[in-house]
Amino acid sequence: MNTRNPVPTLLFAAALTGCAFSGGQVGTLPPPQRPDEAGTLTIYRDGSLIGIFGTMHVSLDQTDLYRLGMNQSYSMRLTPGHYFLNYSIGLNDCGGVVNVQPRQTLRLRLTPDCMMDPD
Secondary structure, eight states: OOOOOSHHHHHHHHHHHHHHHOOEEOOOOOOOSSGGGOEEEEEEOOOOSTTTTSOEEEEETTEEEEEEOTTOEEEEEEOSEEEEEEEEETTEEEEEEEEEOTTOEEEEEEOTTSOEEEO
8 A cells, every 4th residue: 555645745735825825025115205196106016826836027117126926016106107017927028108197096917828807
């Protein structure tokens, strides 16, 4: 009879799953130049199983900002203007221009297949 110890397999699966749910801030942006006119950009990653084993790395105008795990979001206050939002997960490198209007709250869902869907 061949019996295998399931503990190493379970530990490996837990470690991989932990990557999908871990995230956090890795950089900061300067404060808005005109705080009374600043808009708010909120980015979030839903619980899609696509890319489950990795965090989503997010940058704005080439400044690394955040790693998003599953079901995580991040908000930032920005001076009105155009910004290049870039994010990557696995082999997918995605990005696009985001236009932040004065006193606007903009919410974007970032998907592993390179879609930035407004909410």
